[in-house]
Amino acid sequence: MKKNMILLIEFLFALLSIWVLTATHQRPESALITLRIYVLVMIGVTGTLVLMFRHYLTHHSTIDITRICETVRNLDVPAFIWTNDLNTIYTNEAMDDILGITESEDPGDSAKLLSTLFHSMGISPTSAAQELNGIIYRSTLLDFDRNKRYISWNTSLLKENHNASLYFTIGFETTELVMAKHSLTAYAKNLAASQSRYALSMRLAGIGILLCESVHDVFYVSDEAKEFLGIDHNEITFQEFRQRLHPEDRFLFDEYLEKMRSVKKDTTRNKPQTLEFRIRPAVGKPYVWYSYHYQENLTNATGGPIIGGALIDITGEKNKDATIERLAFMDDITEIANRNKLIQDGEQTYQLCKKTGSTYWIIVLDIDRFHIINDSLGYEKGDKYLRDFAHLLCKHTASGGMVARLSADNFAMLVQDYGDEELPMRIVEQIRIDMAELSTGDSSTTALSCSAAFARIPNDGNSFKEAMEHAEFTLAIGRGQLSYLMGYNAAMHREEASRSELEKELAHAIASKQLQLYYQPKVDLRTGRTMGAEALIRWVKPDGTMVSPNIFIPIAERTGLISEISHFVLHEACAQNALWQKIQFNPIVISINFTSEDFFQKDVCEMIQDVLIRTGLKPKWLELELTERLALGDVNYTIQQMNMLRELGVLLAMDDFGTGYSSLSYIQLLPLTLLKLDRSFISKIETDMVAREIVSAIIKIAKSMGIETIAEGVESEGQVAILKAFGCDYVQGYLYGKPMTALQFQKRLEEESNH
Ligand code: C2E
Ligand code: MG
Ligand code: MG
Numbered sequence: 001m002k003k004n005m006i007l008l009i010e011f012l013f014a015l016l017s018i019w020v021l022t023a024t025h026q027r028p029e030s031a032l033i034t035l036r037i038y039v040l041v042m043i044g045v046t047g048t049l050v051l052m053f054r055h056y057l058t059h060h061s062t063i064d065i066t067r068i069c070e071t072v073r074n075l076d077v078p079a080f081i082w083t084n085d086l087n088t089i090y091t092n093e094a095m096d097d098i099l100g101i102t103e104s105e106d107p108g109d110s111a112k113l114l115s116t117l118f119h120s121m122g123i124s125p126t127s128a129a130q131e132l133n134g135i136i137y138r139s140t141l142l143d144f145d146r147n148k149r150y151i152s153w154n155t156s157l158l159k160e161n162h163n164a165s166l167y168f169t170i171g172f173e174t175t176e177l178v179m180a181k182h183s184l185t186a187y188a189k190n191l192a193a194s195q196s197r198y199a200l201s202m203r204l205a206g207i208g209i210l211l212c213e214s215v216h217d218v219f220y221v222s223d224e225a226k227e228f229l230g231i232d233h234n235e236i237t238f239q240e241f242r243q244r245l246h247p248e249d250r251f252l253f254d255e256y257l258e259k260m261r262s263v264k265k266d267t268t269r270n271k272p273q274t275l276e277f278r279i280r281p282a283v284g285k286p287y288v289w290y291s292y293h294y295q296e297n298l299t300n301a302t303g304g305p306i307i308g309g310a311l312i313d314i315t316g317e318k319n320k321d322a323t324i325e326r327l328a329f330m331d332d333i334t335e336i337a338n339r340n341k342l343i344q345d346g347e348q349t350y351q352l353c354k355k356t357g358s359t360y361w362i363i364v365l366d367i368d369r370f371h372i373i374n375d376s377l378g379y380e381k382g383d384k385y386l387r388d389f390a391h392l393l394c395k396h397t398a399s400g401g402m403v404a405r406l407s408a409d410n411f412a413m414l415v416q417d418y419g420d421e422e423l424p425m426r427i428v429e430q431i432r433i434d435m436a437e438l439s440t441g442d443s444s445t446t447a448l449s450c451s452a453a454f455a456r457i458p459n460d461g462n463s464f465k466e467a468m469e470h471a472e473f474t475l476a477i478g479r480g481q482l483s484y485l486m487g488y489n490a491a492m493h494r495e496e497a498s499r500s501e502l503e504k505e506l507a508h509a510i511a512s513k514q515l516q517l518y519y520q521p522k523v524d525l526r527t528g529r530t531m532g533a534e535a536l537i538r539w540v541k542p543d544g545t546m547v548s549p550n551i552f553i554p555i556a557e558r559t560g561l562i563s564e565i566s567h568f569v570l571h572e573a574c575a576q577n578a579l580w581q582k583i584q585f586n587p588i589v590i591s592i593n594f595t596s597e598d599f600f601q602k603d604v605c606e607m608i609q610d611v612l613i614r615t616g617l618k619p620k621w622l623e624l625e626l627t628e629r630l631a632l633g634d635v636n637y638t639i640q641q642m643n644m645l646r647e648l649g650v651l652l653a654m655d656d657f658g659t660g661y662s663s664l665s666y667i668q669l670l671p672l673t674l675l676k677l678d679r680s681f682i683s684k685i686e687t688d689m690v691a692r693e694i695v696s697a698i699i700k701i702a703k704s705m706g707i708e709t710i711a712e713g714v715e716s717e718g719q720v721a722i723l724k725a726f727g728c729d730y731v732q733g734y735l736y737g738k739p740m741t742a743l744q745f746q747k748r749l750e751e752e753s754n755h
Contacts, residue, residue, distance in 0.1 A: 009045070016041060068158065068168065078151060078171035083164035084129035086111045095171070098151075100144030117141070121153075129167055133157055138174075150178040199223060208290075210241070211308035213300045219308065228290065228311055230281025246278035246287050253277070256294070263297055263305040270296045276314065289318040331405040333383050334390035342404035342412055346457070346464035349414060353458045359417040360401070360457040361424050362464075364471045365393070365431070368449045368482045370409035372637050375602040385448075388438045395434070396427050412468065417456060424454040428485055448634060451475060451484035460488050480557030480597060482629055503559050506552055509539055510564055516540055517572050518739035521748065522591070522710060522732045525724050530752055532589035532623070534732060535573040536739045537565065557595055566598045570608065574615040574622060576742055581621070585749040591623040591653060596630050600637075605644045612650075619649030625676065627655050639669060646671045653710070658694065668705055674730075675702045679713025682733070686718045699726045 020038045024031035065081075069090045072079045078095040082088065089110045091101060099113040115125035121139040123131050131137070132155035141149045151171040159166040199222075202209065208225025212218060217238040221229065229236055229244055242253055252275055272295050278287035294309030329341035337345070349360055367389060374382040386409065393403040393413055401415045417423065432449055453474035461467030470488045477492065477499075478484030509515060515537055522532035539547040556562040569592050577590040598604065612619055624645065630638050642652055653674035654667060658681055667675070677695055684691035699709050711723050714733030723731060737748065 009049070013045075065158075065166075072168070075170070077173060079169065080114070081158065081166065081168050082114065083161075083166055084126075085164040086114055086125055087164060088166075089114055098141065098143050098149065098171075129155075129157075129165065132169065133167065148175070150174045206313050208311040209308065210236075210311065211306070212238075213304070213306050213308075215304065225311055228279060228281065228288070228313070230285070244279050244281070246280070249277045256292075257307070259296065260294075260305055260307045263299055263303075277311075279311075289314045291317075331390075334387050334405050336390045336394065337402060337404040339404060339406045339412075342402065342406070342414070343465055343468070345402060346414060346468065350458050350464035350467070359459065361413075361415045361417050361454050362457055362468050362471050363413045363415065363424050363427065363452055363454040364406065364468070364475050365411045365413070365428070365450050365452040366475055367409040368451055369596070369600050369634075370448065371602070372448070372600060372634060376637060376640075385438065389435070392431060392434050392438065396431055406472075410472075412471075414457075424452070424487065425485060428452040432483065449483045451478055451481065453478065453484075453486045453488065455488040476558070478558075480554065480562070480595070482596065499555060502552065502555055503561075506539070506555055506559070506561060509541070510561060510568070514540055514542065515565065515568060516741070517569060517576070518741060519576075519590075519745040520732060520739040521737045521745070522589070522730050523736045524730055525720070525728060529586070530588060530736075530748065531730060532591060533577075533745060534591040534593075534625070534739075535569055535576075536593070537569055538739075553595070557597060562595055562597055563601070566592075566594065567607070567611075569593075571611050571615065574611050574617045577621055578615045578617040580746065580749060581617070583746075585746075585753050587621055588749070589621055589623050589651060590617075591625050593655065594624045594626055596627065599624075599626055599630060599641060604641070605648055608645070608650060609648060612648075620651065623651035623653050623674065625653045625655040628657065635666070635669060639671070642671050646673075656712075658698065667702075667707075672707050674708045674710060676732075677709060677711045677728075679733075682711045682713045682719055682723075683715070685722050686716070692722065695723075695728075696726045699728050703727060 016038065020034050023034045027034075069081060072081055072090060072092050075092050076094055078098050079092050080095050081090040091099065091110060095101075099110065099117060101110055101113060118125040118128045120141055121137070123137075132153060134156070135154075137153040137155070139151055139153060141151060143149050151173050153169055153171045155167055155169040157165055158168050201207075202222060202224050206224065207222075208228045209222035210219040210225055212220065218235050219225075219238065219241060221231065221234055221236050226232065226234070229241070231240075238257065242250055245253055256275060272293050275292045275294070277290050277292055279290055280287045290311045291314045292309050292311055294307075298306040298308075300306050329338055329344070330336070331338040346362070353359055367385075370382070370385075373385050386405070390403060390405060390411065393411055397403050397413050397415060401413065403414075404412045406412050413427070415423065415427065428450070431452075435448060435450065438448075453471050455461065455467045455471035455474065457464060457467050459467075460470050473496070474486050474488040474492060475484070477496065478486055516539075517535045518538050519533040519535055521530045522534060523529065524531040537549050537553075539549075539552055541547065553562070553565075556565050573590045573592050577588065581587050601607065608619075608622070612622065626642075645652060651673040652671065653676055654670070654672050655676045656678045657667075657675045658678045675698065677698060681691045681695050685695055686692075695711070702709050708729040709727075710730035710732055711719070711728050712732045714720060714723070714731040714735050716735060719733075720731060720735065740748075
């Protein structure tokens with residue numbers, strides 16, 4: 001717009017304003033109309049001016065295209081100036097790269113290329129200006145070199161024209177950004193996938209992770225571990241974790257923390273280590289076994305300790321271990337510990353005793369004549385008895401002690417010693433009392449008893465095993481005895497050494513026939529004639545020395561040689577008596593001594609019958625002398641066995657009567673044929689009123705029961721007179737003859753038969 005034009009318009013305004021002022025002044029009545037005309041003219045002029053101005057701006061604005069092209073050329077991002085009819089295009093180098101334009105190419109080509117570009121951007125070239133103007137357009141292109149490019153285009157109108165408007169488009173390449181985003185997305189996807197794979201692996205493997213990298217005493221807890229610990233948040237304090245551990249395992253955790261906190265700068269890779277914990281997820285829930293795998297001396301970036309590890313449920317393994325332990329360490333029949341387990345645990349107790357100064361008793365027990373149960377009632381009942389006996393022992397074992405079955409009917413108890421020397425004795429006594437309650441499931445048998453021996457830990461051995469062996473050794477000394485009870489002492493070994501020497505000799509003596517039978521006459525007090533003989537064994541060594549049966553019979557009983565000896569005695573005595581009868585001497589009764597071991601043999605009747613048949617001796621000429629120790633056993637079984645022997649026809653005498661435990665009332669129950677009054681009464685009979693009274697009473701009662709009596713150890717006529725007066729049937733003693741050889745005895749029989 002020309003400057004003069006504006007001045008002209010301003011001048012016209014001034015004239016109009018003066019006219020309005022004058023007109024309103026001179027003609028005030030037409031002022032309103034004048035003003036209205038003025039305002040209308042003003043509106044008309046202003047509107048015209050605005051329209052003119054706008055027209056001018058559109059048609060007469062000037063852009064410095066050359067300068068813009070220059071700037072575009074210098075841009076290192078793709079940019080181009082173009083008209084919407086695609087006739088005029090300026091591109092820069094970066095843009096040429098995309099379009100594949102070389103410097104020599106003319107704009108016509110670039111127009112073609114630009115329309116290809118618009119096509120590839122999904123835009124029609126004819127409407128490109130409308131679509132792109134004023135917005136940011138993101139496109140994905142393949143450049144001339146077939147590379148994928150991500151470019152965001154920004155287009156603005158430079159000059160509008162009727163024919164063709166001019167636009168400027170600039171592209172911001174985001175290829176790297178997009179690529180980075182893509183790889184980031186891929187990475188995130190991979191991460192998520194690997195995380196879920198990791199979580200799945202942990203779940204499949206049943207592994208829970210605990211991790212603490214901070215200075216706070218808090219574990220980060222994986223999903224699996226959350227389940228193990230019964231929590232629903234991702235963290236647990238060390239204290240809370242410790243609370244969930246079994247009380248016995250908490251010290252393990254304390255030790256572990258202490259170790260982990262004292263991190264050593266250790267560059268060498270430590271081997272993974274393992275702990276075993278019991279954890280329960282909540283009070284009232286059962287404990288579960290976990291193995292905890294960790295590594296020492298792991299540090300974070302600041303050198304602080306990384307405390308953590310993996311928890312794996314090992315209940316299955318533990319159960320398997322328990323089964324293996326059960327198989328290896330538990331006795332099948334009684335379901336208590338076996339010998340191996342006792343030795344294993346006992347060794348620990350032994351070490352504890354050494355450390356703390358405490359002491360324990362090891363008591364070994366043997367059920368006396370247990371074979372009676374097996375023999376008479378069968379193995380099933382025998383097993384039941386063993387089980388009941390095991391439970392009985394458990395009842396007498398306080399906590400901290402243990403019970404084990406060592407072998408067949410041998411058991412052991414480990415009991416804490418509180419300085420009470422009598423404790424093992426009292427325990428065994430109580431067990432014997434309680435054994436009376438043990439049912440064998442058979443009303444005809446009553447209680448068994450047991451023998452026991454004990455040693456003190458750690459005093460009586462250099463190891464638990466040794467102390468236990470000493471107790472077993474002590475028990476073995478009493479083998480064959482009923483209700484034997486003895487504590488170990490070191491002197492026993494010396495005695496045992498000489499015993500074992502004898503044992504060896506005795507075994508050899510039997511084999512080399514150094515054993516002989518001597519016969520001591522038994523005389524009928526009414527007739528004064530020899531009515532019988534007691535066969536007494538003698539061990540005559542090659543050098544002529546004689547060993548008393550009082551010494552070697554107990555050894556034979558203990559070593560098991562007794563049955564061989566008894567068989568020899570039985571056979572020899574029967575054969576001898578049969579021979580004397582063949583010679584036609586007055587038939588006599590031959591007595592042999594039977595131990596309780598012999599008596600309780602299962603096939604004792606068959607064995608005796610067999611010998612009688614083989615030797616041709618009638619059973620009524622054989623008498624078995626039994627001892628009162630039978631009384632300690634099962635009465636019903638004793639009676640049953642004796643009845644069988646009586647049915648066979650053999651005679652049964654009770655030897656050494658009055659010295660032992662049996663009472664007359666007990667004797668009444670037994671099918672005896674003879675009572676042998678012990679020498680200890682007879683020797684006192686002349687001087688001791690009480691002894692005399694006892695002998696008198698026994699003879700009377702025996703008579704009333706139809707049992708005959710014999711007095712042993714008769715050495716004087718005075719004794720004979722008294723015994724005769726009391727009505728004693730028979731006598732035996734040095735007065736009538738010492739034990740003599742078969743030949744000497746035969747001579748005596750010959751002499752008697754000649755009278
Ligand atoms: P016992 O069965 O009571 O035998 C009697 C013992 O008293 C015999 O001792 C005998 O010599 C002894 N004796 C007999 N009369 C008198 C006497 O008037 N005065 C004295 N002081 N002693 C007298 P022995 O032969 O030394 O036998 C001792 C024990 O050995 C026997 O006691 C018996 O229990 C056992 N015994 C002997 N032979 C055998 C045997 O073949 N088998 C078994 N199992 N034990 C036997
Ligand atoms: Mg005898
Ligand atoms: Mg006797």
